[in-house]
Amino acid sequence: MISPADLVQIPLDDWVNSFVRDFLVPNFRPFFRAMQTPVTAVLGWLDAFFHWLPMLVFTAGLTLIAWRTAGRGVAVFTLIALAFIDMIGLWSETMTTLSMIITSVLFCAIIGIPLGIWSARSDRVLFIVRPILDIMQTIPSFVYLVPIVMLFGVGMVPGIIATIIFALPPIIRLTNLGIRNVRGDLIEAAEAFGSTRWQMLWEVQFPLALRTIMAGLNQTLMLALSMVVIAALIGAGGLGLTVYTGLGRLNVGAATAGGIGIVLLAIILDRITQSLGEKKAVHTPSLWQTLRSMFALGKPGDEEKAGKAA
Amino acid sequence: MKPKLRVENVYKIFGEHPEQALDGLKQNKTKIEIFEETGQTVGVQDVSFDVHEGEIFVVMGLSGSGKSTLVRTLNGLIPPTYGKILIDEDDVANCSAERLRKVRREKITMVFQHFALFPHKTVAENAAYGLKIKGEGAASRRAKALAALEQVGLAAYADSYPDELSGGMQQRVGLARGLATDPQILLMDEPFGALDPLIRREMQEELLHLQKKLKKTIIFITHDLNEALLLGDKIAIMKDGRFVQVGTAQEIVDNPADDYVAAFVGDIDRGRVFDAAHVAERPITVELGERNAAEKALDLMEEHNRNALYVVEEDRIAGLVTYQELAVAAREEGRTDLSEVLVTEVPTVSRDTPLNELYGAASAGYPIAVADKRGRLAGVIEPQAVFSQLSGEENEEAQPTTDETEASSAQKGERQ
Structure with a gap:
């Protein structure tokens, strides 16, 4: 049988190889290395902080946050889950994973929210961004691990960069969606009173889109957690590494322990961030109010009454 | 007296090729014919009018008549395709974004049909929105917002959220927001259309009452002729993007320009329109x-x-x-x-x-x-x-107006 391959053979792999090896790596490696610097700095700081913080203080802190935002049930769960992680001897790994996750999500937000806002404001930007997001979400993450290793090397930071690529799409999509879904007459009203584009964004669009953006942040966080094991393949540490080495040595116990640690961490973070997005379903709180309510004293719901009385 | 707002030959044509639609209009084609031939939608065609300071100018028309488009051209929310819109010296239709923003901040505000209050802001913050955009300090904008809320009788609700108020109250907040920056011109796009009849009546009375004190120049859009006749110092009846008649309430009821207007005028309460x-x-x-x-x-x-x-x-x-x-x-x-x-x-x-x-x-x-x-x-x-x-039968002796025969024949025609 004749097939197209008899006529033309496309050496795609060679092309990609020469593109990456002979063009990207020699010419842009310093550039990609420089891109790592902020990630390295944030990660280093967070990692040092979480490892310095005594286990009990951290547990108390996170339990309080869970109680303030998501209620008593989640707080109790947080307390027990963190104690359990400590008891199975994975505290240090969990802290490493947590600092990796927070770093990834932070950079996803820094890149994703402005990009989402931009694509909400311009159909042309969305037209370009959307297929890129589709590719990012469908391409198997193993495919981009290779060039990442070639460009960034191995270690924690390349792991985080792989995680950012994997976890970025939902926050861009949902920021875009949230801003596009702000009621047209509110936009019109803001415009009729002479708002500039920035005032419109800051006073109307962003606060009203905040719930959707928080949902995007939650999704991004969950995706980042699911990348933990894959990132361990290229040298990232933490719970992912525990699972990965367990796999390599057929140590089912260690793999299970690491897996449970990831799941528990995921549940805690998911519940807390979800409730941040859902809280005060009617009056979307500003970012500042959200942050303040996390640290304010008193039971959840109190600040809503206090806000009304003020 | 120089008019506060002067609209000269404004057209709004939606579509890529407005000049085709304009050609069609010159050949006296209807909106539908133009849409079928060129794909262009005529929103507003050749509208001109003057509004003097302190006057309530009502534009009345059914849905699709272009009245909402027209009012949005006045503050540039929808830029007109052709024509001039002069507020004092500024041509809103042809000026820079910067200039337009300045006009919106200082001279012209708007009240919306569905209130368009910001749900994440309190009533006072909503009322103060225009002031905040202008860059006023927190204390002075709160004071002005409270004063505006006082005018509409809602000062007590300053720290509530809009969704805690009834429809009528929400629209009062909308009105307070429009008044807080002390604009000269107030655009009102069917402001009472979403309210139930009793509340609507109350709001109409209140608007007239406020207007006695404030003497704003108001452009009021409505689909309700009774409302138009009650509020308007001057009324324009709009159909298919064009003014079919402009006049006082009495002129319109007495002397409808065509069958379309006559059909509307047929069942209004004449006792409220005419005075002693x-x-x-x-x-x-x-x-x-x-x-x-x-x-x-x-x-x-x-x-x-x-x-x-x-x-x-x-x-x-x-x-x-x-x-x-x-x-x-x-x-x-x-x-x-x-x-x-x-x-x-x-x-x-x-x-x-x-x-x-x-x-x-x-x-x-x-x-x-x-x-x-x-x-x-x-x-x-x-x-x-x-x-x-x-x-509706003309008393020839009692009528000071001219064209009586025409008017009465129009009315008789409509009665048949």
Whole structure:
């Protein structure tokens, strides 16, 4: 049988190889290395902080946050889950994973929210961004691990960069969606009173889109957690590494322990961030109010009454 | 007087090739024909009008008539395709974004049909929105917002959220937001359209009441002719993106420009549209102290075919005499004094009293005195003039306006 391959053979792999090896790596490696610097700095700081913080203080802190935002049930769960992680001897790994996750999500937000806002404001930007997001979400993450290793090397930071690529799409999509879904007459009203584009964004669009953006942040966080094991393949540490080495040595116990640690961490973070997005379903709180309510004293719901009385 | 807002030949054509639609309009094609041929939608075509300071200009039309598009061209939310919109010296239709923003911040605000309050801001923050955008300090904008809320009677709700208020209250907040920056022009896009009838009525009264104090220049959009007639100093009836008639309430009801307007006017409450001045006639009077006053009065009544006549004493209304009584008195006692048969309890109204408040006075059978501000007799209304005006049949003598025959024929035509 004749097939197209008899006529033309496309050496795609060679092309990609020469593109990456002979063009990207020699010419842009310093550039990609420089891109790592902020990630390295944030990660280093967070990692040092979480490892310095005594286990009990951290547990108390996170339990309080869970109680303030998501209620008593989640707080109790947080307390027990963190104690359990400590008891199975994975505290240090969990802290490493947590600092990796927070770093990834932070950079996803820094890149994703402005990009989402931009694509909400311009159909042309969305037209370009959307297929890129589709590719990012469908391409198997193993495919981009290779060039990442070639460009960034191995270690924690390349792991985080792989995680950012994997976890970025939902926050861009949902920021875009949230801003596009702000009621047209509110936009019109803001415009009729002479708002500039920035005032419109800051006073109307962003606060009203905040719930959707928080949902995007939650999704991004969950995706980042699911990348933990894959990132361990290229040298990232933490719970992912525990699972990965367990796999390599057929140590089912260690793999299970690491897996449970990831799941528990995921549940805690998911519940807390979800409730941040859902809280005060009617009056979307500003970012500042959200942050303040996390640290304010008193039971959840109190600040809503206090806000009304003020 | 120079108009506050001047609109000159404004067109809004939606689509890529407005010039094609313009050609179509020149050939007197309809909106639908133009859309079928060129794919362009004509929103507003060749609209021109002036609004003077302190005037309420109402644009009335059904949905799809282009009235909402028109009002949005006035503050540049929808830039017109052709034409000029002058607010003082600024041409809103052709100016920089910067300039337009300045006009919106300082001169022109808007009240929306569905309130368009910001759900994440309190009532006071909503009212203060325009001030915040202008960059006013927190304390002064709160004070101004509270003052604006006070005007609409909602100061007590300053720290509530919009969704805690009823529809009517929300629209008051919308109005307060529009007033807080102290603009000269207020655009109101069917502001009471989403309210139930009782609340709507209340809001209309309140707007008129506020307007007496504030004297803003208001462009008011509505689909309700009764609302238009009640509020408008001047009313434009809009159809297919074009003004079919512009005039005062009385001109429009009295003299509809075409069948379309006549169809609308058919079932409105004429008693609310017309006022006493409209049906009043020049008074025929006798002076109380005049010599031969009684004879003169009888002669006058015979001459003008009246059965009662007003008697004045200097400028003051002294009362009225009826032909019957005067004649009886004259026959039985010979020459008589007017004051003996004078009816002093006479119905007196002012020039702007609406006709629907004259029913009681008219049913007494006496002519009604129309007094001017200083209490002088400015006119007299024959009772039958009130009812013939209400029924829409023109009383030829009572009509000061011209083109009466045309108007009455239009109305008769519509009745068939």
